[in-house]
Amino acid sequence: MKIVMDTTGGDKSPRANVEGALLARKKHPELSVIFTGDEETIRRILRENGAEEEGIEIVHAPGVITGGDKPTDAIRLKKDSSMIRAIRILREDPEVAALISTGATGALVAAATLRIGRLRGVRRPAFCPLLPTMQGGIVGVCDSGANMDILPGQLREFAAMGSAYLETVYGVENPRVALLNVGVESEKGDDLHKEGYRLLAGAPGINFVGNMESRDLLSGKYDLVVSDGFSGNVLIKATEGTALELLKKVKKDIYSRKKYMFGALFMKKMFLEEKEFMNYQNYGGSVLLGADKTVVKGHGSSDAAAVAVCVEQAWKMEKGGMNQKIEKTLAAIEEADRIGNEEKEKEKEHV
Amino acid sequence: MKIVMDTTGGDKSPRANVEGALLARKKHPELSVIFTGDEETIRRILRENGAEEEGIEIVHAPGVITGGDKPTDAIRLKKDSSMIRAIRILREDPEVAALISTGATGALVAAATLRIGRLRGVRRPAFCPLLPTMQGGIVGVCDSGANMDILPGQLREFAAMGSAYLETVYGVENPRVALLNVGVESEKGDDLHKEGYRLLAGAPGINFVGNMESRDLLSGKYDLVVSDGFSGNVLIKATEGTALELLKKVKKDIYSRKKYMFGALFMKKMFLEEKEFMNYQNYGGSVLLGADKTVVKGHGSSDAAAVAVCVEQAWKMEKGGMNQKIEKTLAAIEEADRIGNEEKEKEKEHV
Numbered sequence: 001m002k003i004v005m006d007t008t009g010g011d012k013s014p015r016a017n018v019e020g021a022l023l024a025r026k027k028h029p030e031l032s033v034i035f036t037g038d039e040e041t042i043r044r045i046l047r048e049n050g051a052e053e054e055g056i057e058i059v060h061a062p063g064v065i066t067g068g069d070k071p072t073d074a075i076r077l078k079k080d081s082s083m084i085r086a087i088r089i090l091r092e093d094p095e096v097a098a099l100i101s102t103g104a105t106g107a108l109v110a111a112a113t114l115r116i117g118r119l120r121g122v123r124r125p126a127f128c129p130l131l132p133t134m135q136g137g138i139v140g141v142c143d144s145g146a147n148m149d150i151l152p153g154q155l156r157e158f159a160a161m162g163s164a165y166l167e168t169v170y171g172v173e174n175p176r177v178a179l180l181n182v183g184v185e186s187e188k189g190d191d192l193h194k195e196g197y198r199l200l201a202g203a204p205g206i207n208f209v210g211n212m213e214s215r216d217l218l219s220g221k222y223d224l225v226v227s228d229g230f231s232g233n234v235l236i237k238a239t240e241g242t243a244l245e246l247l248k249k250v251k252k253d254i255y256s257r258k259k260y261m262f263g264a265l266f267m268k269k270m271f272l273e274e275k276e277f278m279n280y281q282n283y284g285g286s287v288l289l290g291a292d293k294t295v296v297k298g299h300g301s302s303d304a305a306a307v308a309v310c311v312e313q314a315w316k317m318e319k320g321g322m323n324q325k326i327e328k329t330l331a332a333i334e335e336a337d338r339i340g341n342e343e344k345e346k347e348k349e350h351v
Numbered sequence: 352m353k354i355v356m357d358t359t360g361g362d363k364s365p366r367a368n369v370e371g372a373l374l375a376r377k378k379h380p381e382l383s384v385i386f387t388g389d390e391e392t393i394r395r396i397l398r399e400n401g402a403e404e405e406g407i408e409i410v411h412a413p414g415v416i417t418g419g420d421k422p423t424d425a426i427r428l429k430k431d432s433s434m435i436r437a438i439r440i441l442r443e444d445p446e447v448a449a450l451i452s453t454g455a456t457g458a459l460v461a462a463a464t465l466r467i468g469r470l471r472g473v474r475r476p477a478f479c480p481l482l483p484t485m486q487g488g489i490v491g492v493c494d495s496g497a498n499m500d501i502l503p504g505q506l507r508e509f510a511a512m513g514s515a516y517l518e519t520v521y522g523v524e525n526p527r528v529a530l531l532n533v534g535v536e537s538e539k540g541d542d543l544h545k546e547g548y549r550l551l552a553g554a555p556g557i558n559f560v561g562n563m564e565s566r567d568l569l570s571g572k573y574d575l576v577v578s579d580g581f582s583g584n585v586l587i588k589a590t591e592g593t594a595l596e597l598l599k600k601v602k603k604d605i606y607s608r609k610k611y612m613f614g615a616l617f618m619k620k621m622f623l624e625e626k627e628f629m630n631y632q633n634y635g636g637s638v639l640l641g642a643d644k645t646v647v648k649g650h651g652s653s654d655a656a657a658v659a660v661c662v663e664q665a666w667k668m669e670k671g672g673m674n675q676k677i678e679k680t681l682a683a684i685e686e687a688d689r690i691g692n693e694e695k696e697k698e699k700e701h702v
Contacts (some may be wrong), residue, residue, distance in 0.1 A: 148542075149542055180585065182581060215589065219596070231582045234533070234589070235585050237566040238586050238589035245485055245569045249628075262617055263618040264614060267605075267618075270601075270604050273604070274604070
């Protein structure tokens with residue numbers, strides 16, 4: 001398997017990206033990597049790590065796209081940037097199966113959507129980051145920000161994509177899929193979510209368990225939450241943000257009294273574990289599902305270990321045949337729609 | 352001032368509602384109360400509290416609307432329920448300035464929207480609950496669930512209503528208003544939020560500071576977050592839910608090791624304070640803004656003290672002339688729109 005690694009755009013780039021790929025190669029020696037970025041720097045980091053040159057290529061593309069660049073402008077004007085070159089390689093090189101980037105999310109989504117083909121039955125790719133649950137498991141949120149204005153049918157695509165992802169990469173059998181809504185009753189929400197509920201409830205191959213409220217994201221009752229990209233984004237950022245703010249507050253409060261500081265001495269390890277528990281980097285990158293080649297977006301602050309996890313995700317998606325599963329489910333849904341429509345037509349004729 | 356108190360529908364109803372009103376009357380002896388609900392039970396609770404009869408009326412309406420009732424059906428079919436009678440009294444009695452309820456939210460919003468008039472310039476009433484910030488202040492979220500499908504112009508109404516509320520009831524001067532979005536840049540989000548941003552940025556009387564991300568809700572950087580009711584609901588429930596789940600997890604983890612249990616002995620008070628900090632009941636009821644009479648929705652689990660806080664909110668809204676402030680701001684916005692449109696017309700003629 002061959003991947004392309006964009007080495008720019010993260011807080012710890014390019015070192016974390018290069019060393020992360022090398023870590024992944026230790027586990028999977030048959031993995032080949034093309035690095036895009038500043039050739040000289042990449043070569044230096046490789047030398048420092050005593051990396052062999054076999055199975056490694058470098059494409060010199062030193063430009064960096066930042067979060068401040070307008071995505072469509074970035075694609076048009078920064079063709080020599082590391083990210084856009086990586087996208088081009090992913091598109092043009094039939095041997096390259098996946099792209100890993102820790103760079104600007106907006107540009108990556110736009111470039112992947114415009115330049116990489118989509119799976120059969122998928123209108124638009126969607127992000128699916130993971131969070132931990134209180135039961136010790138994980139929960140995915142699809143879409144979490146790639147698609148702002150969506151149609152109800154896309155919620156069904158997100159369900160098919162996220163389910164295949166959880167099954168293939170994490171071994172979750174028959175993932176329990178819930179629709180993010182303002183209440184659990186079936187008739188809740190705006191028009192999008194009412195119609196989305198109806199479509200999900202009748203979709204073959206989707207284990208739809210109903211609506212869920214944002215407060216239950218971490219409860220462990222669901223494996224996958226489907227959502228439009230806007231409210232999915234609000235959901236994950238509110239969840240992560242609250243956890244981090246609260247842990248910061250606890251830390252500050254501990255230092256407010258000697259008695260608390262003394263007690264905390266015995267609980268240091270526990271607090272570190274709580275912090276690690278909510279550290280989303282531990283749950284891998286946010287995969288972009290629905291493109292016909294794999295794209296994994298690592299967090300901007302990823303270190304080498306986090307980048308290696310992103311490579312591992314891409315590896316499992318590819319080796320586990322995830323995209324074929326997605327296309328199979330979507331074909332079954334399409335077929336069910338067709339039969340449903342025919343029956344409706346017949347009924348009309350009958351009347 | 353006279354209020355109507357719906358005494359059904361909360362977990363601690365009717366006792367909490369009756370005793371809450373009595374608590375409020377201790378602070379404001381000139382407050383008159385009409386109770387709706389089961390007359391005999393209300394009378395018994397009043398007797399037990401040794402309450403004087405002056406300034407207190409009871410309207411016998413024992414029916415209860417639950418969260419399971421479809422709101423529109425509840426209004427049509429449960430006319431003798433305590434909540435719907437309370438709404439009728441609010442509408443028909445010119446002396447009654449406010450309604451307090453701890454009952455079903457959906458039915459309350461629907462009944463208030465359909466039966467109570469709206470302020471000039473307000474299309475639909477909206478909820479504005481409060482949360483604590485890490486700086487020791489509060490932040491409001493408007494709308495948090497009364498309106499699912501909205502127009503961009505309604506975001507401006509939410510801003511005017513929430514600002515007047517924070518100023519009048521909590522003394523927040525010139526509240527900093529942010530738009531809930533998926534990023535801080537001005538061009539972020541779906542069509543609704545892009546247009547909403549443009550309208551908010553030019554609105555007179557609104558201290559608009561830009562887009563905000565859900566992770567920053569508790570940061571103390573904003574006084575008011577405006578949002579469509581769907582994502583506002585996702586925001587507050589995710590924030591409250593995460594905080595509660597995390598505190599539950601910490602509690603469970605403490606009991607997992609003797610060492611932690613020992614340390615926690617010294618920190619008991621701190622953990623109780625963290626729990627109280629995130630207990631939304633401490634921040635009053637969720638007020639419904641934009642109706643021409645005040646409606647305060649207390650949390651379903653409100654005790655007497657929480658109900659008394661709801662009455663206090665209604666008191667301050669009424670005595671502080673909040674609704675007049677809202678109408679003034681909305682009139683200024685309308686005037687600015689008119690001038691803007693005239694200028695556009697003139698430019699067209701000029702070309």
